[in-house]
Each structure stands twice: as C-alpha cells, then as structure tokens.
Amino acid sequence: MIEHVQNFLSSVSSFFIIYMMIYSTFLFLTVTVGSSVLYTKRRYELMKNYNVDDYYVPMSIVVPAHNEEITVVSTVISLLDLDYNLYEIIVVDDGSSDKTSEKMIEYFNMERISKPIHRKIECQPEEFIYAAYDRKVPVYLVRKRNGGKADALNMGINVATYPYFICMDADSVLQSDSLKRIVRPVIENSDVIAVGGVVRPSNGVEINQGKLVRPYKLPKNILAAMQVLEYDRSFLASRILFDLFNGTLIISGAFGLFHKESVISVGGYDSKTMGEDMELIVRLHVYCLMHKSRYSIKYAVDAVCWSQAPEKLGDLKKQRRRWHLGLFQSMWKHRSLFLNPKFGFVSVVSFIYYLIYELINPYIELFGVITIIIAMIFNLINIPFMIAFLIIYALYGAVLTISAFYSRIHTMELELSLADSIKALFLCLFENTFLRFYLSWARSTAFFRYRKKKLSWGKIERKQIQIK
C-alpha cells in the first residue's frame, strides 16, 4: 500500500514540477516581455513617434447600466471631458429598479426623442430614448427592458451611429487621452477589429479633468491594493505577450473598442453567457479564422480605464466566481478551438493556457493541497524542503509581480512614496500566497452556486468616484 502511495505521490510531484515550471517560465516571459513593451512604448512617446493623435476615428461610447444611480452621472461627466472630438455617448439603462434614468435625465436636462433604432442585433425592446445635444457631444439614454449586460450592449450597438464603438462599465472612468490611445492600433493597421484597454483599480485615485492627480497612491484598502498588483501582473503582462501573436482571448468589458460591423457579423454579444466580453472575442477569432479573413485583435497598454475594485472579500469572491463561470461558458461554447491547428496560435497557445492555468488551475491547486495532506498522513513528505520550495516559489511570483508593477510605475512616470513602495513589497508576498489561494478556492466553488438562468449583473458595493 505504501508503495502504491509512494508511486502515486511521485507521479503527482513530477506533474506539479512540470506544471509549475511551465507557469513560472510563462510568468517570467510575460513580465519581461510586458515590461520591455512598456519601456519601448514610453520611448516612442518621448521621441514623438506617436504623432497620430490628432486624427479622429468616429466612435460611439456604449455604457450599459443597471442600478448605477450612484455613479452613472459622474461617469458620463468624465466622458464629456475626454480629449477627443468625434464621438457620442449612449447610456443603456437595462431596466434598473433605482433612479439611474431619472438621474441622467435630470442632470443633463435631456429631452425625449423618437429616434428609430436600426435593429441589427436582437435585444429586448426599448421603453424610451432621451437625448441631450447641448453638451460637447450628443448624449443618449436608452431605457429598455432588463435583459442583462450583453443585451444592453447589443442595444447600444443598434443605436450607435459611428463605425466603431467602445464598451465600458457605468462605474468606470476614462482618462482624457484614453480614446486617442485605444484608437491608435486602428490607425496603425486596417485589419484591427477590436482593441482592449487597460483596466486599473480606481480605489483611492483622484481624477481631475480626465487626468490622474499626482502623486499616485496605492489604495488604502489592502484588498484593493493587492488587486492593483495582481492586475499589473496578470492583465498587463500576459495580455501583452498574447497580443504579440494576435492571441488575445479577452478584452475587458470595462473598456474595449470594437469595429461595429465585425461585431454585428458575429451576432453581437451573447446574452446567455456571463463572460460576454471574453465570449465575443473568442467568437471573433473563430469567425475570422474560419472565413480566412485578415484581422487583428490588439491590446493598447497605455489606454487606461479606472474601475472600482471590490474592497470586501465577499464582493471579490462574487466577482471572481462570475468571471470564472464566464470563462467556463466561453471555453465550453468554443471547445472546437481545443488543440485545433486550424485556429493557429489562438488554439494551440492561448486557449490551452486559459484552459489549464485559468479554468482548471483552481482544481489543480486543490488537488495539490490534497496530495500534500496525503503525503503528510503517510509521512512521505520532507516538510522543511516543501516549505522552502513554496516560499521560494511565492518569492519568485512576488518578485515578478513587483517588477510588473514598477515597470508600469516607471513608464507612466508616476512617483510612488516610500511608504507605498514598502507597502507594495509586502503586499506582493501576501498577494502571491494568501490572496491567490483564497481566489483559487473562490473560483473552484463557482459552479456550486451556479444557476442556469442567472443573468444578473453581479452586485458589488459602489462608491462615488472621485472626479473633479
């Protein structure tokens, strides 16, 4: 019996060594490549290479909203402050039970209009449309029957006038230069059909007329501060690497630019999926690859959107569960991508990465914990060695995280106080150990709470964004 257990544990340990080696190599690559790209872009900026910012590609900003009475007005105010000339704002109130629409109508002095909607994508019908034309750009409010975020986005696409649209969240804030930066890949390459922006936690950040108020400070809330570090490592680094090979599988629903007709060609957002943002990108890849169309899905590392990160563990858990379920739904729906060489890099690298290191990863880690317990029971484990290994591994992750964080700080020319620097160093370690395991556990339990018709938006506590 002991022999069998030994053999089993030996196989498991070999598996984990290979698993962790691949992940650490990937992490190392993503952080070094990501940092290198950031520094290169910074150099381009300093050497006045980006002289395309005065050329405006017209776009519609679609803001789906559900019970966002606290933040929707300030979000639209911030959108009116953007350093861009050719755009419109469309807020889609997805059947809110609070005063989202009333707040908009009152603040912007909107008038009811009878604008016919060109229904290119099916969605729940509208109840009324309001407009304000006396602002810098037209602002529309479309109130519709509740259908979920994806459905609201589809309505926004139907209402949109311009050939490109931005999807963003009602609790997010763009910087004044965000539109110019997110549109750059479109100007560089006519094949670009979607561009993802960078989402950063807005907790503790102050925005004044679309510009970040310096000095930059880490959020006071420890959980939010750890998410700042996590976002820089996970979102920034891995997405930059995949971007180099047209392998981006996710564009955050908080900030993305899309070519409208391309999205309409694939049928718009899927209202039956929780992770509608990822599902759309995967579907765009599949569609273009199947039709052998020239296309590119890019990532604009300097197009920033500030979004509230959950400050309570309960809210964070809900968010990550929702993301995990969305990930599962998207991957299951497009399982034909699995190891299918017809789909190239997207299938062979991106899809496999998300499958193993994002979707199944919580269960693999759980399995690892179980095998450690088994090994302890049978006294087949060198505990000091194991602890040393885990500490080194955590330290490795922490160093890479802090490198990603600092490369962003340096390239954005932000000054971080000594207190925040020390805080970041400690939180890196904490984030790579305890928070990681907590989130793994949260994700692994996502399916137990899953109910089929849960098309809910996911409530987290909202705070007023600090905008001046």
Next chain:
Amino acid sequence: MQVENLIFAYILICISMIAFNIIALFYRRTKVRINTRKKDILEQIILEQMEIIDMNGTIPDSHLEYLLKTLKYTNNLMIFDEALSDMEADKSKYLQQIRPVFVHITMVFFKKNLVDQAYYAYILKKYRIGADLKFSVMHSYLIHLMSSKSLYCRQNALLALYAYGNAEFIALALQRLDENHMFHHRRLIAEGLMSVQGDKDELIKELISKITSFNPEIQIAVLNYIRQVSSNYCEMFADILNNERENREVRLIAIRYFEKYKYQPIKQKLIEFVENEDILNWEFAAVSAHALHSYPGEDTVRALKKSLHSRNWYVRLNSAKSLVQLDTPYLALSEILTGKDRYAREILQYCLDNSEKIKERSESA
C-alpha cells in the same frame, strides 16, 4: 537533486530581477539629473550665440562643430529640442545659421533605427529646417522615410513635408507611399493635407497629376482633401462618378463632393442612384439621398419620397433627412406621415421632430 537545481534557478532569477529593478530605478533617476544639467548648459550656450546674432554677428565655427559632435546623438538632440522649446526668444535666425549642422546630421540619421529616424523627422517638422530651400538633403531624408516600414516614420516625414509646404515633394511622398504598398490610414493623409501651408491650388494640381497612379486608399484621401478645399473640380468628379469601373468608394466621394458643391448636370445621376433598388448598390442610393438636399426640385422630392420605402435603413434615413432639409411642405409629406409604411412614417417623423428641436435650440441660443 533536480528539484534543488530548480530552486537555485528560481533564486537566481529572483536575485537578477531584484538587481535589475534597483539598477533601473537608479539609472532612471541619474539620467534625469544628468539630462537636466546638460539642458541647462546647452541653454546657456545657445543664449550666448543668440546674443552674438542680435549684435549682427555670425555664429563661430566652433559652435557649429560643437553642435555637429553633439547633435548626432539622439539623446542630445532631445535635450537640444527641450532647451530650445523652453526659450521664448525668436529662434529663427539662430536656426537659419546652424542649418549646415543639420545638413550633416541628416546623413547620420539615415542610418539610425526607426524610432530615432521618426524623431528626427519630428525635429525637421517642428523647426521647419530647410523648408525655405527648393531642395536639400532634408527633403531627400523625408522622402526616404516614406518607404519605411514604421508608420510613425512615414507619418512624421509626411507632417514635416506638409509643414514645408512644397507641393511637388508632398505629391512625391504620396507616390513613394503608394509604390511601397504600405498601409497608411487615409485619415492621416487627408487630414494631414489640410494642415499644409502654402498654395493649395498648386498642391491639388500636383496631386491630380499623379492621382491615377495612386491606389484607392490614397486616391480616397486625396479626393477627400480636394472635396474639403476646392469647388473647381466638378468636371473631374463627374468623370469619376460616371466611370462605372472606378473604385466604389472613390465614386462615393464624388457624390459627397456634389453634395458640398452644387453641380446641376449631376442631379439626374443622383436621382437615378436613389431610385435604383438594387440592394448591392445601397451605398450609392444612401449617399445620393443625403446629397440631394442640395438639389431642390419636384423631381428630387418625388425620388426621395419613393426611397423612403426602401428596404435599406440608411437610404430611408438619408431620404428623410434630405426631405426635411429641403423644407418640403407638410402637405407633400402627409401621405407618408399618414401612410401604411410604419418604417417610413417613423423615420420621417423623427427627422421632422429633430429639425424642430434644432430650430428651437438655435432660436433660444
């Protein structure tokens, strides 16, 4: 044993990355300090030279040699640019006198990497170095950049040529762009052309002389530019529109041209487009419907009313907009507003309501 090697490898990587971060931090801070000091020194030197010029003197050769040695390095050129930008005094005489330096360093930048080359083109544009010359090595440099695979090199070079305002070189630059089959967004070209200083008619003549050799993207950009600035090319655009073998988008621009500049002989053609129910040509119908607001008449109103029933949304929308812009009497529209076609009714009503609101807003303003 292998696992221990792995642990050592991780430790080594951790140490290397920590060291890299610390070195990068110190390097960045030191570089900022050094560059600031260099800038202050250079500023002082330049001010002294400007004083010499103000006393009707000539800049000594030693200063030119100093600049020649210094400015061939991109970092120093950036410091030079910062120093000049901070000065409020008139720099034109100084730049005129140091022009020989730029003739030499242009040759150096021919061989540098793409980022540096784009930056140098930016400097040429900013200070218009060589703009008053008919031809110089700076012109050659900028034309050379039009073959670059970097969009930003090409764009900075184009901007510099626009700033120079030499029509012949602008046309040559676009020709070079076309020959190299590089994607260069049409908006960059069209809107960039709008920034050209100098004789626009001469520029248009140069562009038209080469237009048939351009690919459709550049043709579209050039025609859009002509559409924005000149009404003297109705016959040329009419020929484009009437040529069915011409690129689709190019022909659509011709229609937009006739929306902006009324040309009576083309009216019947526009009406024919609007009345054509071929679904493959909906764009011609839609753009023509939009353009017809510039061509009042009973035949126009008749055609637009008919096209309100089109199966295509954009044709209906543009027809409604034009009918409203033509101030078509309510009586003429009543059959649509009370008719059975819900789509025609709704879209026309929306355009009428919108027009009322616009009038109210302008009256109250």
